[in-house]
Amino acid sequence: MTKKTKGKEGQLSRREFLRDAGLVVGGATAVAMPLLAACDSPTTATTTATATTTVTVTTAPITTVTTIPTTTVTVTAPPTVDPPATASAISTIELTVNGLKRLVQIEPHQTLADMLRDTLGLTGTKVGCDRGACGACTVLVNGKPVLACMMLAIEAGETSVTTIEGLAVKGELSPLQQAVYDHTGYQCGFCTPGLIMEATALLAEKPQPTMEEMKAAFGGHICRCGAYYSFMESVTLAGGK
Amino acid sequence: MPDELSVIGKALPRPGALPIVNGTAVYVRDLKMPGMLRTHILRSPHAHANIKSIDTTAAEQYPGVAAVLTYKNLPSEWPAGYGSGNHIRILNEKVRFVGDPVAVVAAETQAQAEAAIALIKVEYEELPAVFTIEDALRPGAPVLHEAYPSNTLPEAPYEYGDVDAAFAQPDVVTVEATSSFIAEIPSVGYIEDCGTIAWWEDDRVIVIRTTQNSPTTLSKIAQFTGLPVTKMRVMSPRFVGGSSNIKENALKDLEFAVTLSKLAGRPVGVFLSKEESFLQYHKERMSISYKFGLKPDGTLVAVDGAASGEGAAYNYTASANAAATHLCYVAYFPNLRFSQLNSVFTNNPPGGGCRGYIYQEAEWTAMHALQQAMETIDIDPYEFYMKNTLKLGTLYYYNKWLTCDCDPITIAAAKAATAFDWKDKWQGWQKPSSVAGHKVRGVGIGWGGNGCGNFTSYTATVALSNNGTVSITPSEDEFGNGNRTNPWRQAAEVLKIPLDSVKGPPADTDAQPFYAWQTACGTFSIGRAIKRAAEDVRRQLLEMAAPTLGVKAEELDTKDRIVYVKANPTQTLTWSQIIPSQTSIVGTGTNIAEQGRFPEIICAFAEVEIDTETGDYELVNAVLATDVGQIVSPQDCEQQMIWSLVMDGTREAYVQDKATGRVLNPNYLDCKSRTFADLPNFESIITETPVVDAPYGAKSLAECIGVPLTPAITMAIYNATGKLMDLPIGPDKILAALGKA
Ligand code: FES
Ligand code: FES
Numbered sequence A: 001m002t003k004k005t006k007g008k009e010g011q012l013s014r015r016e017f018l019r020d021a022g023l024v025v026g027g028a029t030a031v032a033m034p035l036l037a038a039c040d041s042p043t044t045a046t047t048t049a050t051a052t053t054t055v056t057v058t059t060a061p062i063t064t065v066t067t068i069p070t071t072t073v074t075v076t077a078p079p080t081v082d083p084p085a086t087a088s089a090i091s092t093i094e095l096t097v098n099g100l101k102r103l104v105q106i107e108p109h110q111t112l113a114d115m116l117r118d119t120l121g122l123t124g125t126k127v128g129c130d131r132g133a134c135g136a137c138t139v140l141v142n143g144k145p146v147l148a149c150m151m152l153a154i155e156a157g158e159t160s161v162t163t164i165e166g167l168a169v170k171g172e173l174s175p176l177q178q179a180v181y182d183h184t185g186y187q188c189g190f191c192t193p194g195l196i197m198e199a200t201a202l203l204a205e206k207p208q209p210t211m212e213e214m215k216a217a218f219g220g221h222i223c224r225c226g227a228y229y230s231f232m233e234s235v236t237l238a239g240g241k
Numbered sequence B: 001m002p003d004e005l006s007v008i009g010k011a012l013p014r015p016g017a018l019p020i021v022n023g024t025a026v027y028v029r030d031l032k033m034p035g036m037l038r039t040h041i042l043r044s045p046h047a048h049a050n051i052k053s054i055d056t057t058a059a060e061q062y063p064g065v066a067a068v069l070t071y072k073n074l075p076s077e078w079p080a081g082y083g084s085g086n087h088i089r090i091l092n093e094k095v096r097f098v099g100d101p102v103a104v105v106a107a108e109t110q111a112q113a114e115a116a117i118a119l120i121k122v123e124y125e126e127l128p129a130v131f132t133i134e135d136a137l138r139p140g141a142p143v144l145h146e147a148y149p150s151n152t153l154p155e156a157p158y159e160y161g162d163v164d165a166a167f168a169q170p171d172v173v174t175v176e177a178t179s180s181f182i183a184e185i186p187s188v189g190y191i192e193d194c195g196t197i198a199w200w201e202d203d204r205v206i207v208i209r210t211t212q213n214s215p216t217t218l219s220k221i222a223q224f225t226g227l228p229v230t231k232m233r234v235m236s237p238r239f240v241g242g243s244s245n246i247k248e249n250a251l252k253d254l255e256f257a258v259t260l261s262k263l264a265g266r267p268v269g270v271f272l273s274k275e276e277s278f279l280q281y282h283k284e285r286m287s288i289s290y291k292f293g294l295k296p297d298g299t300l301v302a303v304d305g306a307a308s309g310e311g312a313a314y315n316y317t318a319s320a321n322a323a324a325t326h327l328c329y330v331a332y333f334p335n336l337r338f339s340q341l342n343s344v345f346t347n348n349p350p351g352g353g354c355r356g357y358i359y360q361e362a363e364w365t366a367m368h369a370l371q372q373a374m375e376t377i378d379i380d381p382y383e384f385y386m387k388n389t390l391k392l393g394t395l396y397y398y399n400k401w402l403t404c405d406c407d408p409i410t411i412a413a414a415k416a417a418t419a420f421d422w423k424d425k426w427q428g429w430q431k432p433s434s435v436a437g438h439k440v441r442g443v444g445i446g447w448g449g450n451g452c453g454n455f456t457s458y459t460a461t462v463a464l465s466n467n468g469t470v471s472i473t474p475s476e477d478e479f480g481n482g483n484r485t486n487p488w489r490q491a492a493e494v495l496k497i498p499l500d501s502v503k504g505p506p507a508d509t510d511a512q513p514f515y516a517w518q519t520a521c522g523t524f525s526i527g528r529a530i531k532r533a534a535e536d537v538r539r540q541l542l543e544m545a546a547p548t549l550g551v552k553a554e555e556l557d558t559k560d561r562i563v564y565v566k567a568n569p570t571q572t573l574t575w576s577q578i579i580p581s582q583t584s585i586v587g588t589g590t591n592i593a594e595q596g597r598f599p600e601i602i603c604a605f606a607e608v609e610i611d612t613e614t615g616d617y618e619l620v621n622a623v624l625a626t627d628v629g630q631i632v633s634p635q636d637c638e639q640q641m642i643w644s645l646v647m648d649g650t651r652e653a654y655v656q657d658k659a660t661g662r663v664l665n666p667n668y669l670d671c672k673s674r675t676f677a678d679l680p681n682f683e684s685i686i687t688e689t690p691v692v693d694a695p696y697g698a699k700s701l702a703e704c705i706g707v708p709l710t711p712a713i714t715m716a717i718y719n720a721t722g723k724l725m726d727l728p729i730g731p732d733k734i735l736a737a738l739g740k741a
Helices: A014-023 A027-035 A112-119 A175-182 A192-205 A211-217 A228-238 B018-022 B057-061 B110-117 B133-137 B163-167 B214-225 B253-264 B274-280 B359-376 B381-388 B410-420 B488-495 B522-549 B634-647 B709-721 B731-737
Strands: A052-056 A064-067 A072-076 A091-097 A100-106 A138-141 A144-147 A160-162 B037-043 B049-055 B065-069 B101-107 B121-126 B152-155 B158-160 B173-181 B195-201 B204-209 B232-235 B268-271 B286-294 B300-310 B335-344 B395-397 B401-403 B434-436 B439-450 B458-465 B470-473 B556-559 B562-565 B568-574 B584-591 B600-611 B617-627 B681-687
Touching: A100 A112, A112 A138, A138 A192, A144 A192, A175 A192, A175 A228, A175 B018, A192 A211, A192 A228, A192 B018, A211 A228, A228 B634, B037 B110, B037 B253, B037 B274, B049 B101, B057 B065, B057 B110, B065 B110, B065 B253, B101 B110, B101 B253, B133 B300, B133 B335, B163 B286, B163 B300, B163 B335, B173 B359, B195 B253, B204 B214, B204 B253, B214 B232, B214 B253, B253 B268, B286 B359, B300 B359, B359 B381, B359 B439, B359 B709, B381 B410, B381 B439, B410 B600, B410 B617, B410 B681, B439 B709, B458 B488, B458 B522, B470 B488, B488 B522, B522 B556, B522 B562, B522 B568, B522 B584, B600 B709, B617 B634, B617 B709, B634 B681, B634 B709, B709 B731
Parallel strands: A052 A072, A091 A160, B037 B268, B204 B232, B300 B335, B617 B681
Antiparallel strands: A064 A072, A091 A100, A138 A144, A138 A160, B037 B101, B049 B121, B065 B101, B152 B335, B158 B335, B173 B286, B195 B204, B195 B268, B286 B300, B395 B401, B434 B439, B439 B600, B458 B470, B458 B584, B556 B562, B562 B568, B600 B617
16 A cells, blocks of 8 residues: 655655644744744744644644744644644734835745735746746845745845836836837746846846846746847846936 | 738737736736635556555545545546547546556645645555557557557558659668657746636536647547537636647646536636646657668658657657658658558656647657768768758648648758858768867757648638727637737738737637637738738728728728728728727638648757867857748747747756656756756848748748757767767767767
């Protein structure tokens, strides 16, 4: 008899790892917290109304109670609880998204990409691989390009995040967005928001980047349509504007 | 003298594309239906096994779980509608590759679905597995499908001319070659993974899917449910990611969403991960043997061949047939015989259409073998291909005898040879074009294409309304290449209105009068239907205006929504003065398919530089060339050419555990695809020799682009190293070729 424990036997995906880490309450979270800049702030580590949450473990019969600074979580097995198996420690973070102050409830395992897309409905940020390999999810955190699928939402507390939705001012496209549109610097457009964010950061530093500088800056982005040259031409057109 | 074109061939922004740059473009995964359930799939850890027992009790009782689907609870009234011969169901008692779906859970949240999957108990009876075409064809090999006891799906032989008589001519040189595509298996690797949202309205299922062809999705649902197409509707999310890649066939997101939404009575979203996408679908491997007959001057005389294509576990769209039919795009043989064509079942993830339907595989294999024939008579490959390619007036065979009524390539190829400096760079077979220390360069040519020119029949309507709207139906799914809006240019051109004033609904099979398979032939098949519809409505408009303006309709023209007398342009009527209030006039146009006509041929010149110390190589220069008759959208045309760099099959490969069949690198990190950092000097040369009988003289340009670069690189590496290599080519193979490994 074979019991499958994971979608892909024997492999633990990062997402599952994160979820389970959250479940073990976590364990990982509590230890990691002091390391997370976001959690140094009292506003970011506040708990929700539920001080004690019962969480189910699905992969191993772990029964443990761990105390973390502001939340106590009991982990029990086997699964019996509704709602969600992942209703682990929910925290609230405060951050600026596209110029607006937001208070966002997040779970410890949630990535910034998931928070933007699922919680805030900012679906312009695309997830192409969810493993830091394609660049599609690139957003700006404090002006720097970041892979939103590789950053935990909790790390984004007290930062300023800009997504593709935040580039246009009062409906007027940024010069780069306009150039990409005018020049058809895309094909299917799925990789385009990530590229535009990366290029926005590049242009802020180097208003007229060379081809080689662009190749280096965009090296982490995959475009399976091959809109490589047209995108770089668009950036050149937007340069200096 | 023809009218000056104002839309066709002009660099105009794509209509309706603004959401791509401002972040509001909606793809399937961005949608949430109220009450939508999430899913997770349990997959087989074995390459070949019977499911002895499966217990889903605990999963069903898990919080949030709404339905668990296995082969046991598929709706009993649904037929076997899956696999090459519709001989199996969407889930079966047997699994045939590592990753083959076994069960699917639909739950309130993704986490619950994943957790419940872990509670399903499955007992497998492992069976011996086969992972190569050769092993699958061995007597006594394990049988994958009882319906096909020899593991093959035989296809009709393909033959024309008189092969035996041709070989019997006195001055024919015979070269025998066996060639295999491909040692390893690259995936499509599209950026947006497959996903489907489905729900039922009474007895009718509604689907939104990452498809590049909604009508094809419709027919798939009809196949596995046995329902008439009137009982289903497929809608486009408006934006589909991953240009020009096939998302139709093997991934089962569609099947599971449709079935689970029926079982659960709620909307269901099935969204696959990158790993799942990579694991489940790949290019077809091919094994082909050829006997070539050619004259000492390189003129091809005949070919006698046999081909097997690996359809792998289920064989959705795989076939060996392209080995025979598509040779004419590589080099034309006046006599051809493939007496044996088979697709073969193995325990690998399903193979099939992927970056074009087997063209790249079949044509690479042919070029790999032809190279040996060229070297035998020591002919320059440029000379060889120019001599044997289809030209204006060539009588050729593609399922029937046709006369080539365009010049698909020779003008463009000559320009490309000059741009690439081929004459100077070509030093002869197995001779590097330059050596500088441990950097050795080689050059090569690839040549191929397809017959998508006018592949499908199509009917379109163009409606002009009193309020000035110009609206085109049906609409196509847009997956990146401008497929949806580039054919609209034909209507804008006929009616002399700006492109951005043409509208059309998102693709929706409720609005499609016909369920045609139209992928990769938008410019021609759809464009011609739309052009004819626009001409029809223009004629009606002018006829309606004629009495008021007191002239014959032929004396009128229209531009910018105004009808005017050609001889006296101040005498005018606006469209809204002609078309009665609250009404529209509708023109219709139909295109009838002529498969094989208007061949698309493309060639690539490649220069690679090999580091003889590390075995690394780099594509340094690439020139691609083709003739499109008339450029419709310059930017899209150019970008499609660049797509060849993405489709290059020399680099990407799955690494498979040979013992278990497990794919070890199903992701972008380990299965390298070309990014910005790896771009060569690239030039595309697109010539325009108008094609008679084509809409505005324009031909299609699409899947053929995936063909020529890979064989050009392979030939270049051969000339630099003196070793012919299978794909993919990595430093290990190059070092081995140089005797350093
Ligand atoms: S989705 Fe984040 S890098 Fe691919
Ligand atoms: S435009 Fe389609 S992946 Fe880049």
